[in-house]
Amino acid sequence: MKLDLLSLVIIFPIIGAIPVFFMSPKNKKVLFDYTLLMTLVEFLLSLFLLKGFKFGLYGFQYEHVYKWIPSIGASFHVGIDGMSLILILLTTFLTALGILSSYNYITHKAKEYVIVMLLMETGMIGVFASLDLLLFYLFWELMLIPMYFLIGIWGHERRVYAAFKFVIYTMAGSALLITGILVLYFYNHSVTGVYTFDLLKLYRLNVPYDLAKKLFLAFAIAFAIKVPIFPFHTWLPDAHVEAPTAGSVLLAGVLLKMGIYGFLRFAFPLFPKAAIHYAPLFMALGIVGIIYGAFMSWVQKDLKKLVAYSSVAHLGFIVLGIFTFNMYGTQGAVIQMVNHGLSTGALFFIVGMLYERRHTRLIEEFGGLAKVMPVFSVIFGIVMLSSIGLPGLNGFIGEFLVMLGAFKASKFAAYFAVVGIIFAAVYMLTMFQRVVFLKVKEKNLGLPDISLREFFVLAPILLFIFWIGIYPKPYLKMTEPTSSAVIMQIKSTQNAEKEIKMLTGPVGEEISLKITGRKAR
């Protein structure tokens, strides 16, 4: 069986993990060097995906179907579009940086650590590439387990509580998700007589409104927990605080995006009418997330918790964006997924570097770092500004487009969102002042500035922070077909509804087929 490039990208980390089993756990440096190499190769492979990717095409590329469990209609069906690709690139990019950042941070069980990281990378990429619901579910679960171990083994004081909370929350989501998938699966069989988990086939299904509403909720809550959308967010600060740096980076940078991805790839196209029905609710929750996340960040004493809660606010923007159902909001949300991965990822790296130096994350313990760690402080400053959406840096593009889209969908939503950007400045600048400015505390006097290795962790992120801020066009073009396809799927049902109301009978049926590719009920 000849392996295609995409499948190779998916399974390469696992293959790379196999030799680790035969390596000595004693020599940490070799372990990490090897794993870094593997993740870099993986990043390179994903760049090949980009090289062969055709911009501006609708539909999926690198599509491949391998037999998996034919008896129940499950197959190893993979394929990517612009949104998947950009998220895969983000994943391979952040994983490599995550390994690079872990050299000193991980002090025990290094062997298990790198295995878990590689396993998780496969899980994450698989999620973004699966076009089969069962396969998607498999990868979705696959990456939960390594994350559980990451938090539970390499975490801090309350790691067991945090890991447990993380699992309980996400398991609740998974239970809903698999139930939803199975109900859809059996419904499809009852209509078409075929058992299949193939997403593209299921897309053609026209689920009755009442069932669609229920199924949408099942999917949506599963994804909402992952995003997390208020009020399902309280696992996030705990998980982040306890997780090791690389875990936090991947958690914020990639795992949270899977929820949003789930909405765009599964929940919206499968149940467009239900999505429209629930849009006001989710927009409202998005706004609550923006304001509430900012408030929470403002009162945190722990640096890492502050960053974690800021994720709630940022993801609120993204949720708001995808539920606007217009190009501005959706494109903004998709690019903001990448931006958040970069900015918040970098913030977690930065917090990790501080933790390695001082073994504390309390904001009040720091102060005056600009004096002792000038280079570090400048980078921290740029990342902080990117996080609050300063024009010229990446965050602005996403937030601006999301707010633009929100303004079109509901002025009211946009008013709240702009208040959110004020609060973002309040909590971020307050934190930055207390950590970087003011008088140097005595215990911080001898802190070394950023090391070369640390610089190479942050510098690539900085590059993208500027690039996306100044010239976002390639990124926007990459995801344009995805966004417009999602919107068309939703909008066309809206229009079709209207048409069908006007013309009943076979004519209406034909028109709705033409427009939506679905049969009218």
Add this chain to the structure above:
Amino acid sequence: MEKILVLTLFVPLVGAIINGVFGSPFKKYAHWVAVPAIGISWLGALYLLKFVLAGNTLLVNLWQWIPVKDFNVNFGLYLDPLSTVMIATVTTVSFFIHIYSIGYMHGDPGYRRYFSYLNLFVFSMLLLVLANNYVLLFVGWEAVGLCSYLLIGFWYEKKSASDAGKKAFIVNRIGDAGFILGIFTMFFTVGAVDYRTVFEAAPHLSAAVVGAITFFLFMGAMGKSAQFPLYVWLPDAMEGPTPVSALIHAATMVTAGVYMVARSSALYSAHGSVANLVAGIGAFTAILAASIALVNDDIKRVLAYSTISQLGYMFIGVGIGAYATGIFHLYTHAFFKALLFLTAGSVMHALHGELNMQKMGGLFKKMPHTGITFIIGALALSGIPPFAGFFSKDAILKEALLRGHVTIWWIGTITAFMTAFYMFRLIFMVFFGNPRDKELYEHAHESPAVMTIPLWILAIGAIVVGWVGIGEDASPFFKFLAPSLHYAEHGALIEPTVWQEWLPLAFGILGIILAWSMYMKNLPSPEGMARTFRTFYKLLKGKWYVDEIYDIFIVKPIHFLAVLLFKLVDRILIDGTVNGVAWLNRAVGSILNKIQTGAVKTYMVWIVFAATLILWLQLLK
């Protein structure tokens, strides 16, 4: 010509990057990068001025910036008379501030960082005025906010400084939030955000739409240009190095709002009520800030309040539809305000950073250059002919009268009196009379030439730059600007009477005389005045307690709410529920555990019991 434009804009950015990224081995020589960078930019601006004076304009699209569906923003630059006046003013003033900074910041450990920020500041402002659309303008708009944050909080170890920087950024962001909404409204009604399309569409828009756009945009201007109620950041901004204050007040920041309104003249003319609001806010701010300056003892804060007040004048100008007068005042003000701040810096330099005027006095003898140039600046600010400020302030007040805004004219005239009074109060307290602090006086000295030469150049500017606008609409300055500005419709013009024409000047002179008599002759004595008008004096001393009111009614309640939500909702409500469910699970589990005894007999009993129950329930149906 495109190349010159791009060069003029980007050279300061290159300077900032060189100093910021690669400059650390050459710390002490940072000015060798920064000053030439601005110098090149200045020459470029002058060259462009010549080009535009010949009647040309220039539009350059550098790259497509944000393309999403029909929302298409270019990184595009637009050079027309208005932006040319702005870049010429900005680069000229900035250049001399840069030179002055070499002396003023000499020996500061952050010398390189300082020049890097300074260059970035100029770049941001140039971007702001050269943008050809509102989104790119907004980039410059926020970028100057960032630079002010960095430079106000330059001495970051001081809490008050980093607080002030933060405050500047956040208050500006409040305005910016409004500005963004203005852009959104514009885009969804006009379908574009570039100047040309928007201005062409402006007359066809409904009053409500134009009202919304202009109001939202003006919110941004209130923040950036320190107008009531968002002016509170500017006095605190004095925490930064003094040349930075000069830069912020004269060239690179606070004028942005005035520029933006003038740039949007087509919009502001299309619908009167917001324009009236602009003028009203301007007038109110002018007198409010001037009243605070009357009693303040901090040499820099007096100047800061005077800036807020003068910006008020500019907004009167652009608000009543006399856009050119607003820009004219912006341009003259840039010279004399930069001069005033730099002279104040020279005084501080001589007195080891002392700011309290109550400790100064008699300094004229010690530092004649600083003294004379300060007086020139003050005369210009007080609107005494033939100094620059006279012509521009007079033009605004005259236009206000002509267009029938009598109340605004009165406010402006009274403010002119107050302005002259507080400026000369400052002069008499600082430069004349007996030294109040012998020790400080003894050590005072004139500043080095690298500082006094820029003072003299700006002083000459403060005298002559107003002359190009004599005769208003017939003058070269106004004629040059005319193509960039939209002329607001107005009713019949009311010709001012002779006394109305000369009253502002008379008030100005009266203010100087009163200051002289109070602070030189003690007639009436300042202390006596303070006692007589005790309540009023206290209110002014407390700056009308605006900061305190904001703190009590806005900042504190929101923070309280945040704490409350965290403790109540996040910790108790949500986590409580989650932990509760977990606890319930465990509880149920442990009960089930007890039932699960493993004894078959017990199971049998349960089965029989259950079967009976089901049967019974069935029968009941």
